[in-house]
Amino acid sequence: MSTVYVFGHKHPDNDSILAAVMLSQLMNTLEDGNTYVPRRLGEMPLESAAILKSWEFPEPEYLDEIPAPEPGQERQKVILVDHNEEVQSVHGLSNAEVVGVVDHHRIADFSTHKPIFFITLPWGSTATIVLYLFHCYEITPTVAQLSCLLSAMMTDMVMMKSPTTTEIDRQFVENIGEILGLDPVDFGMNIFTNRATDKYTPDEMVAHDIKGFVINGKRVFIGQYETVDKNIALSRLPELRAAMESFRKEKNADTLVLAVTDIMEEGSQILMCGDKSLPERGLGIEDEPGGVWLPGVLSRKKQIAAPILAAATA
Ligand SMILES: [Mn+2]
Structure with a gap:
């Protein structure tokens, strides 16, 4: 019975925030005895704040650092999403016990003592991998969850124009579009406009x-x-x-x-x-x-x- 923090990289983008929130929700549905709590390592991107608010999901709280455990205390358990490099992660990561990684980046400096939940796939977004995990656990994502995941997919893959976009990403995007009854590209354009870049x-x-x-x-x-x-x-x-x-x-x-x-x-x-x-x-x-x-x-x-x-x- 532990609290597990789930967070993306420092200076988070939409994928880092929404993948952390959605993975936490999925893991909590599984009722494995732990409580999964999303956190963020920086300012909320405007588009993430907007979509979470529209579905009445709370924003993840800011996590400054992981302190060294007091004597006799267990280490803070964490799952890293959308990153695995220490330099991109929370201050004091070495004080934590990394129990999982869900990511789509290169593997840089990773090693553990125990076996862990380590899922990296060379797909277009971490959100795509989180959606895949919903399927693996046979949990049907809600409309709100699909909408958040699609938002992260569209920004991370730059409306599917990015060369990181794979055929699997395209199939997932098309599938969500059918379920939600919307055009993913129109939906993505709205997300980008929410950034109010100027x-x-x-x-x-x-x-x-x-x-x-x-x-x-x-x-x-x-x-x-x-x-x-x-x-x-x-x-x-x-x-x-x-x-x-x-x-x-x-x-x-x-x-x-x-x-x-x-x-x-x-x-x-x-x-x-x-x-x-x-x-x-x-x-x-x-x-x-x-x-x-x-x-x-x-x-x-x-x-x-x-x-x-x-x-x-x-
Ligand atoms: Mn990403």
């Missing part, structure tokens, strides 16, 4: 969806700011570059890459600061004052982080 400050554009990596001992942050009109963000370029530099210094990082992804034009404007050699090599570009436009680049994981990581080992 409301973000340059600091928020940098910080609201950013992931840290340790590459050959260097700390590299890769952020992604998704918008329906990149020109609004890029009209504030000097402030944006200043915000990038101050984030990098604050995190004591060597390199920061920011992708301003335009989901309508289907590409990303790449900005970088600090030591640019690794991302320049990985992406095959040279930074310019206004950044570099990479058409077709929508996925941080596959089209930005992966080539940068590959360049480090080449």
